[in-house]
Amino acid sequence: MDALLALLFPDRCVGCGHLGALFCPTCRAALRPYPLDDPPPGLDAMLVPWLYAGPLRQAIHRMKYRSQRRLAAPLGDLLAEALRRQPQPADAIIPVPLHATxxxxxxxxxxxxxxxxxxxxxxxxxxxxxxxxxDTGHQAQLGRRERHDNIAAAFVWNVYTPPPARVLLVDDVLTTGATLVACGDALRAVGTQEVRAVALARSLAPAQKMIQ
Structure with missing residues (x-):
């Protein structure tokens, strides 16, 4: 049945519109690498493979704001490939949670x-x-200090068993890192020893970094 549906209603790439895949090989090949960067204080390591721009930005935006949930499959597989190239030692994976609202x-x-x-x-x-x-609301329009203050103490560990000793946090887009650091603070408060993070993409700080 899935094969028949794919034949009748083929996927269209969200980046270029070509038929055949939700995120095609051409758009994947066009991803721009994010320059190596130190993790924000509070994280032991951070992996952000790509710049939040072009087809990847379109794909993330459609996944989040147009409810195209299926895009998580190719985007998640891209992150898994990045982790194979740059492994992040961890005992478990924890996604950054959304507020119930x-x-x-x-x-x-x-x-x-x-x-x-x-x-x-x-x-x-x-x-x-x-x-x-x-509920911290939308942080997109907040500055670095405002983001930090807004997200502080917004996360808790809500089960009786302690969290893993080494955690890999997963998010879609990293901006200042305030959300990931706040997650790490909540985990360390109840026993986690190492907190690493991975996100698909990050925007460049204006006039601070250049892609080589």
């Missing part, structure tokens, strides 16, 4: 969808228990 609005957590693909590819367990206990 935002989850109800969107219908799914894009970070959870990406994390599930990574877990399937790596064999690492996907662990739940991290909760966003406060």
């Amino acid at each position: 935002r989850l109800a609005e969107r219908g799914f957590n894009q970070s959870s969808e990406l994390a599930a693909r990574i877990a399937r590819a790596t064999g690492l367990p996907l662990v739940s228990g991290l909760e966003r206990c406060r």
Whole structure:
């Protein structure tokens, strides 16, 4: 049945519109690498493979804001490939949670969808228990300090069993890193020793970095 549906209604690439795949090989090949960067204080390591621009930005935007949940599959597989090239030692994978209000609005957590693909590819367990206990609203228009203040203490570990000692946090887009650091703070408060993070993409800080 799936094969028949694919024949009758073939996927169209969200980047270029060509038929055949949700995110085609041509658009994947056009991804621009994000320059190597140190993790923000509070994270032991950080992997952000690509710049938040072009076809990848379109794909992430459609996944999050146009409810194209299926895009999490090719995007999650891209992240899994990046992790194979640059492994991040961890005992488990934890997605950055959405607040219940935002989850109800969107219908799914894009970070959870990406994390599930990574877990399937790596064999690492996907662990739940991290909760966003406060609705922080949209942070897109906030500055660095405002983001930090807005997200502080917004996460808690909500189960009785302690979290894994080494955690790999998964998010879709990294901006200042404030959200990931706040997640790490909540995990360290209840026993996690190492917190690494991976995100699909990050925007360049204006006039601070150049792609070589």
